[in-house]
Amino acid sequence: MVKMLKKGLSGVLSDKEINEVYSAFDIIGDIVIIKIPETMKDKKELIGESIISNVKPVRTVLMQSSPVQGDFRVRGVEYIAGENKTTTIYKEHNCKFKVDVSKVYFSPRLSTERDRIANLVNDDEVIVNMFAGIGTFSVVIAKKHRCKIYNIDINPDAYYLCNENIKLNKINECIIPILGDAKEVIEKKLKNKADRVLMPLPEKAAEYLEHAIMSTKNRGIIHYFTHVHSNSKKESMKICADELVNNMSVKYELLASRVVRAVGPRFYQVVADVRVFKN
Ligand SMILES: C[S@@+](CC[C@H](N)C(=O)[O-])C[C@H]1O[C@@H](n2cnc3c(N)ncnc32)[C@H](O)[C@@H]1O
Missing domain, CATH: 3.30.300.110 (Met-10+ protein-like domains)
Incomplete structure (x- = not known):
């Protein structure tokens, strides 16, 4: 192509x-x-x-x-x-997504990351996807695993399309779409619920980290996405690790980190996988 x-x-x-x-x-x-x-x-x-x-x-x-x-x-x-x-059907990893590119976020460039996270999930996990959009990460996970995923997004069009994508992929029982602000939703009903929390909104990573921790069970995992200005990919992962040291309010173990993609000259999207200890 x-x-x-x-x-x-x-x-x-x-x-x-x-x-x-x-x-x-x-x-x-x-x-x-x-x-x-x-x-x-x-x-x-x-x-x-x-x-x-x-x-x-x-x-x-x-x-x-x-x-x-x-x-x-x-x-x-x-x-x-x-x-x-502006609406189309996009296919990846055996999933179909209805997307309106003028109304919701969508990037085909996160395909490898979606697959990576789906491969880390175990059956029967409870997952909170804090910035879930049209359900991209959630659908790829739910196609591979029997689990429960709370799919939160504040954009009503993303919420609508997530419902459409659940039907399109015939995974009704796995994903629970929720329209709202991730902080409010977690405070109201998702405290200490998740084996895994996804934070795919690098711009608000640090601001929402406390709520990601609030939603995670003891020994649960957070996938923390952030943007980093750096001279090299290696250095960008170190900066991400330092950001966590400064912002994590509980004990944690850094399991892995990787550069998801370059988003500009000397500007990277980095993800860190972190295990949280609450006891
Ligand atoms: C970068 S997009 C990622 C969407 C999706 N995870 C994906 O990769 O296709 C971030 C999403 O977070 C949503 N968002 C922004 N602020 C939010 C908030 N406070 N609570 C919940 N969702 C929010 C936006 O509407 C957007 O759909």
Whole structure:
């Protein structure tokens, strides 16, 4: 698909321009979202048409018009070619996801991380996914394991799509979608409940850590995602570990940490897996 996309642009852009566009696109189901630099904006329709004619599975091309922003972490998109729509079905790890890219957060770039966490889960675990979106991590886990997952999100569109994705993947009994603020939900009904807590919102990691701990049982595990400015991947994991030392209010053991992806120049998303001791 990536090769087709490159080939499709070769009649419209120079090699240098192709490389710029090529390093900044997402394929989500049959929708392509591309970032077009200011200098190429006058060619956006040509770029869009060329992708539609050359990359067969793609039906819609959208241009990213703003970075991921706001509490709901949604990026702005502008239609440029093909069918004018923002909803698609995305498939990974034997799961299907209905996604509206204009209303909810979604990133195909977290696919490996979703699979990694699903492979750590044991049957019969109780899991609290604090920033669960349309249920991406939760569905991948529930497809592999018999468990109970509280899927919290504050965005009503994400809550709606999570319900749709539960039906689509026929896993009704495993996932409990909850619309609301993770802190409030945990305080009201999820204290000391979880064998595992997921925190896939790096921007609020430190601010919500106390509530992740509150929700975890003794010896439960927290997957703490954070963003780190650093000169190297190795150093970014050390900085993440230091962040935990400064913010953890209970005894803990750092089980593992890894760089999930680079999110900018010398800027990384890092995850730490932490076992919490409450006694
Ligand atoms: C970066 S997205 C991750 C979504 C999902 N886990 C995924 O990987 O596709 C973070 C999500 O947290 C939600 N969110 C933001 N603040 C929240 C809060 N206080 N409580 C619950 N959810 C929140 C947003 O609506 C968004 O869907």
